[in-house]
Amino acid sequence: MNLRSTSRLIFKGVKLLSARAVTVRSMAYSIEERGSQYSLDYRVYFKKGDKYVSPFHDVPLYANAEKTVYNAIMEVPRWSNAKMEISVADKLNPIKQDVKKGKARFVSNVFPYHGYMWNYGALPQTWEDPSHMDPNTNCKGDNDPLDVCEIGYRVAKRGEVRQVKVLGCVALIDEGETDWKVLAIDVTDPLAEKLNDVSDIETEMPGFLAATVEWFTKYKVPAGKPKNNFAFNGKAMDKDFTTRIVAETHDQWEKLMKNQHSDPTSISRANTTVAGDYLVSQTDAAGVVATSPPPAPDTPIDPIVDKWHYVQ
Template sequence: MAATTRAAFGSNATAAASSRILLKTPFDLKRGINALSFNDGRRLSERLFYCNAIYNPQVQIKREESSAKMEVATDELYTPIKQDTKKGKLRYYPYNINWNYGLLLQTWEDPSFANSEVEGAFGDNDPIDFVEIGDARGEIGEILKVKPLAALAMIDEGELDWKIVTMASLVNDVDDVEKHFPGTLIAIRNWFRDYKIPDEKPANKFGLGNEVASREYALKVITETNESWAKLVKRSIPAGELFARITTTRNIRGYAFKFKLHKK
């Protein structure tokens, strides 16, 4: 059985006495009301943002460490990071990923929304992904503090799967990346385009004219997917579309939630 790291799709992770990382959300249930409210009036995006234009992604795969396909299990309690499976078998990439890779907290790609700017592709029902290009190797479950630099609109079997390129320091936008790390953006695009080919599957496509989008566009994507996440957890998605079924459990740090996505 693959090792599991407790993680946080909906919020930052906090270390518990058992050394596992447990989910702690900024939400609590209103008594007698089937809705979510903020604890202490905190902003919905508090856990996504660190400060100003610094964001909190969570590492799922360490750079150059393993080819195991680690993902956050959004349908399990505490949303653990664990190795993905298909037809009962553990899944692997054909080669190691060359960067720290994971998810941006409190984001969600809405599968009911067709993005007119990206060939009308629908969201893939997951948080958006980040690729961190620094030299330091992150740990699985670690929360980083990074600056968004660029965005790639990957289309995987018809679903939109954003890749946000980030780094903690030194660079600020696409031009800086090309100056200090020439060829890196193309290498990232090619890696995600081609990783299915060894399994005799077609290459992934990219929208936006196959180009790398700017820092400003990346910030727009983060804002929009954070708003989608907010609608999900507040259950304000219109009837007939996806909704979140949320239950709360008490742990030593506060309330945790799990959710499953359903279609009516």
């Protein structure tokens, strides 16, 4: 599918969780791409219907009344290298490409992995508070939404909003900050009924958890950084533990939006549906989008991005 389309349908309501059917709220999102993909001016804005929304603040965390299915914003499709993420600092929090030394950032291919080994994204309405010392890791939060690794078979599209079930997590310590990586699977995936906790991943996908830890351990080494470390010696924590982490970071987000937290100047809380001091009109939201350059052809990618890196 051509990613240069300025607007596309992202998802429809889905069903199923574990052995019983679960009603999932039906909602449809689209994206509007601005600028040139793989350049510093590239932005992906979100809409619900014809209204602009923030993927950080306006997309609900929970996709069903039972709070057992979660919405997940897909930032990086599996097997791709462009380091895309929700911008917490920009108004309406568009997805944009991370920057390294003034250039668009791409993750290295650390043999035998090509790009990201899962669909990578974020859980909306969560926030890892940089002033909160996590008792599990003895490190503070990284000031971002929770990261999520969606492990289903279908390669995601950037900006897709998927409904997932949480299975577990690993606790990456990234440059002294807690950076939880939530493991989840699309509820429509053929394996979803069999995967209900982190232990099921090893049963149905042997070696996958070890490969996940290895990827996060090594992926920054080609850029000259040391290997990453983990809390719990890299052990993947179970579903119950992970859902508590998700709930805690959702609570931290709620306090952020209710001004029950010291004002973090690096966070834009502008939203179009969440009541509060940071609500903006659709006219203002459209004005934010209009400040980005119009869609343009993709910026060529340096072939060096495809290089294999071998990390001992």
